[in-house]
């Protein structure tokens with residue numbers, strides 16, 4: 001590693017922290033300022049068990065009748081193209097943990113195979129974007145929130161498990177231009193199903209019951225608007241007081257609000273609450289995406305196709321874009337990159353895909369659960385660590401990611417482009 005590297009960007013999550021220092025020491029490379037997730041990515045260890053090495057996908061392979069065989073890259077690429085070309089309902093899945101170049105190449109592949117392109121966090125981002133279509137709310141860069149936000153709420157979101165340094169870099173402990181004392185100049189609240197670690201720092205922590213968020217949001221909204229809540233909802237008046245006392249505030253909405261029926265209604269209600277907190281106060285609504293380039297993917301979808309929904313090129317070009325997650329019962333081939341599909345899917349869906357022997361093509365750096373099920377595996381280098389890439393921070397800021405280590409495999413965008421060339 002030619003170093004030392006100062007102010008390097010960590011591609012560990014959507015914070016894309018740009019203050020990472022890598023120094024070659026006697027005992028090996030040391031990484032400074034980084035959280036445990038980021039360190040795991042730089043050092044090639046498991047995210048939740050930083051002491052254990054994570055297995056890399058080292059060679060292309062093909063699986064035939066359950067037996068995995070290492071092959072040359074050309075043979076693996078050819079087989080992957082055959083599987084995707086034969087499919088009637090192929091899906092290109094993931095991409096939230098892929099660089100912008102890989103996302104572009106994946107979109108071109110989806111177009112070529114008349115496939116649906118399915119972002120891994122569509123269930124979180126679709127209801128957020130739908131809320132933006134109906135409510136006039138504003139966007140703010142994370143740096144603005146660090147400088148000015150005096151009131152912060154995490155709703156259905158635990159930053160310690162989504163973006164570990166979010167609290168220290170941007171939201172609560174961070175010292176900004178008008179929040180020079182950091183946490184002393186801010187108030188923090190959280191709403192969650194369980195009492196999380198965040199409760200230690202919060203002025204207000206509201207523990208909700210499953211399926212009760214919408215009721216709580218509406219009750220808070222009624223109180224803030226001076227209508228008086230239609231019925232007493234536990235925690236509503238504390239949250240309403242908390243919001244009313246802020247001048248500049250942000251609600252970070254997380255996956256807890258996105259699971260299950262009614263996500264769209266919950267996000268719409270939160271957006272309406274944020275809208276009505278204006279104009280006396282400046283409030284913002286922000287989805288807490290976790291993967292390092294989720295924002296880049298939605299930027300691509302919006303700029304190229306005009307919609308942040310999942311585009312289905314089988315239905316024409318320009319494609320129809322869907323807000324609802326794909327029906328896996330219809331899918332007959334999947335190309336996965338920038339996500340671990342078999343880690344994300346519910347057990348029943350995983351089993352059903354395996355039972356129907358739906359062929360999976362996995363492009364990525366790890367021997368993850370998806371690679372373990374894949375019909376074809378194609379190794380790729382770590383973006384932002386072994387190869388250069390471009391990514392957008394959680395608030396959309398585009399950043400150039402430089403490599404610091406030699407690459408043992410091609411970049412994902414090169415692998416995807418080769419698939420495209422072979423399929424021509």
Ligand code: SF4
Pocket residue numbers: 010011012013014015016017033034035036037038039163164165166
């Ligand atoms: S918070 Fe995210 S970007 Fe920052 S060091 Fe941790 S993993 Fe890397």
